[in-house]
Structure formats: C-alpha cells, structure tokens
Amino acid sequence: MKKTFKNIAMMALALLALSACSSTKKISDDKSNGMTSMTNEDDIDPGFMVLSDAQYDLVKRNNQFALNLFSEVKGVGSSVISPMSVTYLMSMLANGAEGVTREEIMAAIGAKDFDIDEMNAFYAYLMRRAKTADKQTTLNIANYIALNKEFKLKKKFASTIADSYQGSVEALDFNDSKSTTRINGWCSEHTDNMIPSIIDQVNPSAVAYILNAIYFNGTWTDKFDKSNTKKEQFNGFTRDINYVDMMHRNAKYYYTSNDVYSAVTLPYGSGTYSMTVLLPNDGKFVTDVTKALNADTLASLRRNMEECIVDLKLPRFTTEMKLSLKDIVARLGAPAMFDASRADFSSFANGNVYVSEMLQKAKIEVSEEGTKAAAVTMGMMKLTAMRPQEPRRVDFHCDHPFVYLIQDNYTGAILFMGQFTGK
Template sequence: MKNLMVWGLLAMMLASCGTTQNKQNINTDINAKIEATKPLDNMDNEYLILSDAQQSIVDRGNQFALNLFRTQAGMDSKVVSPLSVSFLMAMLANGADSTTKDEILSTVAGDKSLSVAELNDTYAAFLRMAANGDKLTTINIANYIALNKGFKLKSTYAGTVGSKYAANVENLDFASPKALKHINQWCSDKTCRMIPSIIDCLNPSDVAVLLNAIYFNGSWTHQFPKKNTRLENFQGYTRDIKKVDMMHQERKFFYADNSRFAAVELPYGNGQYSMTVLLPNEGVSINDMMKQLTAGEFAKLQQQMSECIVDLKLPRFSTTTNVSLNAPLSALGAKTMFTSSADFSGMADAGVFVSAMLQKAKIEVSEEGTKAAAVTAGVIALTALHEQPRHVKFHAKRPFVYTINEKNSNAILFIGQFTGEEE
C-alpha cells in the first residue's frame, strides 16, 4: 500500500532535496499522533486494498518510474509524473496487439506476458483509492479521448477505457480552432489551472488525442512555520552557490540513511500520501545515486525508516517541466508504437500509430504543503501519414521523359520527352 502511495508522486519527490538530521532511537509510532479521518460512509475497506497481483504491478510500476526519471538526466530542475504516463500507456495497451502490446507491457509493467485485464483492474483500483482515500488530501485523476470527426474507436475498446479508466470519449472537428481550445480547457479544468494547455496545435489529419491528467493538493501533516523561512545558500549542480527560500522545522519524521544518501518522509493529511526526499551524501551526485536505486531498494528503504527527531530544512520551490516522451519511452523499450509498424488493431479498424507523446508537469512546494499536476497526451495519427519525407534533389538539367496520366485509372493521355530543343 505504501508503494502505491509513492508511485504517482515518485518523480516529484526526487525533484526536491535539502535536509539535515539528528537521528535518535525513538520507537513510538508517528501515525498514532495523526488524527484519523472519519471512516468512509458505505465503503468496504477491503474494496480499497490491492490484491497481491495488483501490488506486484504497482511495484513494477515503481521501477518504470525510476527508469523514466533516469531518462531525464541533466542539470536543471524537473518534475515528471510516471503514473500519468502509465495510465496513458495502459489505455494504449488495450488497443495494441503483437509486438506493440508486448513492448508497452514490458516498459510500464516489466512483463510482456501480463494480462491487460490485470493491468486494467489495477488502475481501476487506484482510481477508487484516489477518490476515497485521504479526505484531507485532494488527488484527482481523469482520462479523456478526443476523436477527430469521422474516426471511430472499436466498441470493445471504447467500453473498456470507459468502464476501467472512466475515460470520456468525445468527437471534435480537429480542423476547427474550437477543438484545440476545448482540449486545452479540459487540461486546465482537470488540473485546477496548473496546466493551462497541453497541445499548441492540432493537425487536421490526426485522428485522436488520448489524455491523462493528475492533480494533487496536499497539506503537510506538520506544516513549516513561515517565520522560520530564511534566504539561505544552496549549492547548485555545478557547485555554484544560489540563494533560495529555505523552510525549517524540527520534529519527529521517519528517516533512514546509507552510504549513498539520506531519506526523510514528510506525510500529508492523515498520512496516506507522503513525500520522500532523497538527499545524496557529500561527493555523490544525483546521477550516481539514481544509477543504483531500484524499485526493490526503494521499497526496502520505506520499510527500514525509523522515527527520528529531524532538523529539517527544505527549499520552497516551484518547478515546471515540458517533455517529449517519444525518445525516452523508445529508449525504455516501447518503440514500435511510434512507428508505421505499430499495431493498434484493437483500437480502430484503421492503421494508426502514436505520432507524439508529451507531458507537462508542475509542482509547488511551500510551508503549507504541495500542489502538483501533470497532463500526458498521446496524439494518434494514421500510419500512412507517419513516414517522414526524404530530402532529395530533382534537377532536370538533362533530357527527360514525361507523361500525362488520368489519376484514377492511371491511363496515359500523353507521353513525351524533352531534350533541350524547342519548336
């Protein structure tokens, strides 16, 4: 369960750092000090518990989260939502077959033999948890498919994404500016205006846009007193010194450390959601830390944390990231869906492929808590439109032959040649 809470926010957690600590041996349970929320009305708690198979999918989803984050290596601040990508990839998996489906499943779930039905049940369970979990924390997940007029999804596919992913399917005229405005308005509405738009333009030849939006708004269980925030030095990636607004508090948090990094867990609301901050030790870079971090180690870290009195400093920050996912996902193994060889025969009768997948994400961390949002979009186009035109030269500087043809029958009406001489 704890891994599931971390999954959707993992990349957001990894984007933040900066803590000092004073570890002591304290065995009391911090959760006992957190006031429990009112029990859910008419909701069976067993309904919100994952099966072993579903938990296994979540665990492997955490590995995908780490793999995806590693593709974004660089010196700038960034945030991505691997859960948002996984939701979109799962919807694509329902329409995929053969190699395309195998690659999608291997990339997001680590197992090409995984049943798509099991994948669907896991995401449906996560949607239930998001809607009925911590009443002190807001997490909204929405899925949407915009179809160009005249393009139809197979009924089985539309039914599955509707029932398992609560995806609204809508027909729009992609040639009209209203379609672009409508899609971007959906993004803005579902993220409380944190992501005001996702697509800059629509190609009238595109046939569909698949979208997932995630919005998170959580107040710290233990907020940072604003009076403690000071402008302090922060050593940048290249050891340059920057000035940041540093928040500060000292209290009991779950904490762990090892030879590579220290970690502290900051709960939101009643504790169902939390931020885990991983701070590399002196002399260890983020890249060095992430190269060795696996989903198994991360899960073990969560279990090994003990309650300590932590002298905690954390920057107040805001980060926005806009990333194309074609290359990262291809590098992670899901490459066929971006090519003319893509098989989405379960989605539509026409040959289609994913022409572009992109994500916009934003996170705001303050004394009160965290707001974060992400929208992932997959643009679907007809396979025939995928091949990129070759760059060639055609300089008719020597004799040539020409014909005049009727297009439908290809009948030659005229044929001739030109050798440079004119009548």
C-alpha cells in the same frame, strides 16, 4: 502461466508513500502482505492493505519503470515528471494495441505476463481509491480522448476507456480552432489551471489525442511556520551558489541514511500520502542517488526508517517542465507504437494508426502549507499508410504465344492490342 489479480490494491500509494528514526519506534510492517501501514486507522479501507504477490510484483516493476523514466529525463536542472500519468496513458494505449505493440507497452510499464482485463481493473481501482483515500488530500486522475469526427473508436476499446478508466470521448472537428480550445480547456479544468494547455494547435490530420491528467494537492500534516523561512545559500548541481527561500522546522520525522544518501519522509493530510526527500551525502551527487535506487531498494527504503527529531530545512520552490516522451519511451522498451510501419492499433479505431507524438507537461509547487502538483500526458495518434502485404510468389514464363494490350489507365480505353506467337 499468467499471473492474475485476486485482490485490488492501491499502487499509487506504493509509489507516493515511501514513508517511514529513534531506535525504539519504526514504521510497522504487515509481513503477511508486504505493505506498510501509513495511515490513521480511521481512514483505512479494509480492502486497501491487501496486496497479492502478483500485485506486489506489478508495483515493483512499475516503480522500476518510474525510476528508469526519471533517469532518462533528470538532466542537470530542476525537473518534475509524473510516471503514473505516463503509465495511465500507456495502459490505455495497450487496450487499443495488438501483438508486439501491446506486448512492448505492457512490458515497459511492468505489466508483462498480466491479463490486460485484470490490469484495467487494477487501474480502475486506483482511480476510485484516489477519491477517498485521504479526506485531507486531493488526488484526481482523469482520462480523455479527443477524437477526429471523421473516425470511430472500436466498441470494445471505447467501452474499456469508459468503464475502467472513467474516460470521456469527444468527437471534434480537427479543422476548427475551437478543438484546440476544448482540449486545452480539459487540461486546465482537471489540473486546477496548473497545466493550462498541452498543445498549440490541433493537427487536422490527427486521428485522436489521448490524455491523462493527475492533480495532487496535499497539506503537510505539520505545516512549516512561514516566519521561519529565510533566504539561505544553496549549492547548485554545478557548484554554483544560489539563494533560496529555505523553510525550517524541528520536529519528529521518519529518517534513514546509508553510504550514499539520507532520507526524510514528510506526510500529507492524515498520512495516506507523503513526500520522501533523498539528500546525497558529502562527496555524493544526485546521479549517485539515482544509481543506488532500484525497485528493491525503493521498496525497502521505508522499512529502514526510524522516527527521529529532525532539524529539517527544505526550499520553497516551483518547478515546471515540458517533455517529449517519444524517444524516451521507445528506449525503455516500447518502440513499435511510434513506428508507422510496425504499430498495430487494430483494436483502437478504424484505419491504421500509430502514436506520432507523446509528451508530458508537469508542475510542482512546494510551500510552507504543503504541495500542489499536476501533470498532463498526451499521445497523438495519426494514420499510417496501408500496411504492405507480402506479395504472393508466382511463375510467369512467356514461353508460348500470348496476347498483349496497351490501355489508358484512367479511362480503361485500349490504345493498342496484339499477340505474339514467336514469329
């Protein structure tokens, strides 16, 4: 039996607002629906806090996808990704896919066993909610398809992208360099120029470029005083010593700790969004933290937080990253869409297509004022060869007289003709 959505809720907050150290004041939980109140009462949408069991399960599984994705890309240097941007791109691709290709995509992002129309409705709500969830914080989610003018999208797919994903579709001449300018211009426009470009040049043989952009601009509820920012030592991943601009603030924050790490939550704006920082304990490393995190521990993290007076030091930093997602997403359970011989995007456009490339550019800036972050995730669709049909099996036994001919295949002209009768 398929799981269905009865109420539409805000998954993005479950991913972003892991907030929640005095023994007398803890984050309050609503046990009836598994959600935690993170916002001021005046800012709460009455429907926002209602999360069905099926939706809560979807949130957990999508969070697991986010953790798996990060584990694949974190490396040893600074990194930043937007799992939600990847999820939006893949959910759009799922609508153009059929069969195993669709099943793999939906399973990878946590939507296995869910009806695709209700999944679409859920993501549509996230986009609407993002615009109004916090008047002091900006969260914009945008979708766009640049389509080679030689092709046409299937009507149902185009309708879903417009209705559920508020996506614009634009037919472009992929032989014209202006198409590159247009696609990159869309990225810049929807990320406040944090991601000014996503491609170097349009591939003339591409069928389409499918893009998602996410832009976040949040001011700390309580800003850091710039006069308290000092150059301080920072011990790197490989025990190298660097010096960073270290912000400093002594105030009330929600805090928790365990054998592996301690965690502090810094809210933005009216509290709808927040950043949770997980700091490895002495003798532990980032790899230990990521190993200790899964969908269940992530969900319970904020429930263990208490309000404490925290002497907080946090570096001021900027990180940007360009990442090819093709092999990573394939390893995370969705390989068929990248395989020209297996991909089934028969609900996408005319012609047999597959995802030839998937990549993301992301950037984050953390300062005394707050945080700006942006990401663009792109999938490039290309034509496959016609899928070979399984040949029909027949018997052809030349055990009696037959006729033969030799032709010019270009003109069809018969060059020789004869028969064989056994003599």
